[in-house]
Amino acid sequence: MAARVAPKGYSVLQIVLHWTIAALVIFQLLVNDDVQDAFKDRSDHEPFEGEIGALLHIGVGLTIFALAILRLAIRLWRGVPEPHSTNPPLVNFAGHAAHVLLYAFLFAMPLTGAIAWFTGLELSAELHELGRLILIPFIALHALGALAEHFIFRTNSLIRMLKAEPPDA
Numbered sequence: 001m002a003a004r005v006a007p008k009g010y011s012v013l014q015i016v017l018h019w020t021i022a023a024l025v026i027f028q029l030l031v032n033d034d035v036q037d038a039f040k041d042r043s044d045h046e047p048f049e050g051e052i053g054a055l056l057h058i059g060v061g062l063t064i065f066a067l068a069i070l071r072l073a074i075r076l077w078r079g080v081p082e083p084h085s086t087n088p089p090l091v092n093f094a095g096h097a098a099h100v101l102l103y104a105f106l107f108a109m110p111l112t113g114a115i116a117w118f119t120g121l122e123l124s125a126e127l128h129e130l131g132r133l134i135l136i137p138f139i140a141l142h143a144l145g146a147l148a149e150h151f152i153f154r155t156n157s158l159i160r161m162l163k164a165e166p167p168d169a
């Protein structure tokens with residue numbers, strides 16, 4: 001259930017989860033050559049040699065999935081701070097839309113990857129690849145939005161994702 005009164009800031013756990021997941025997602029976007037090779041070998045019915053890079057991609061990806069579930073549960077239980085009313089409405093709308101989309105990808109990427117890997121479904125591998133093309137610009141827009149809020153609109157959005165508020169704040 002959503003919190004009745006929005007908290008003034010994020011909790012330590014929410015902040016740690018945000019930055020941990022962000023780092024792991026960027027890792028996944030950078031480290032995927034081995035899993036692509038292994039997936040191709042499997043599709044060609046060649047034996048999977050257990051390449052460490054492929055296992056790492058799968059392990060980190062499944063970890064992201066678990067952390068995303070935890071994060072969403074905390075969001076629903078504790079709530080998140082309100083967007084700043086001083087921002088132009090379009091900025092808040094774009095920020096909210098980006099958050100929804102990023103959450104969706106935190107689930108969609110591991111799911112499409114896992115379906116591709118565990119069932120060999122080519123369509124799922126293609127969706128996984130397509131996901132990357134959508135995810136990267138949205139991460140960039142999200143980061144630019146955070147910086148714009150800080151430097152142009154002068155809100156504390158970035159600060160509140162770095163410094164936690166006490167539980168009763």
Ligand code: HEM
Nearest residue numbers: 028032035036039058061062109110113114117125129132
């Ligand atoms: C947020 C989590 C994840 C992200 C951001 C991510 C990202 C990526 C990226 C960017 C590629 C390269 C796509 C390409 O250019 O062809 C890739 C490939 C792949 N990933 Fe993931 N991945 C994630 C989770 C997972 C998980 C959990 C699994 C499996 C359990 C997985 C399995 C694969 C496979 C099999 C490929 C090769 C697909 C192909 O070559 O067509 N991924 N991933």
Ligand code: HEM
Nearest residue numbers: 021022025026075080099102103139143146147157158161
């Ligand atoms: C893979 C990278 C990233 C992902 C998946 C991601 C995802 C998210 C999500 C889903 C939220 C909404 C949190 C919630 O309300 O529950 C959020 C908030 C936020 N993110 Fe990210 N993020 C990433 C990278 C970044 C980067 C690089 C920055 C900074 C330059 C950043 C700054 C922020 C800030 C400041 C907020 C809080 C916005 C507010 O309170 O109004 N994020 N992020």
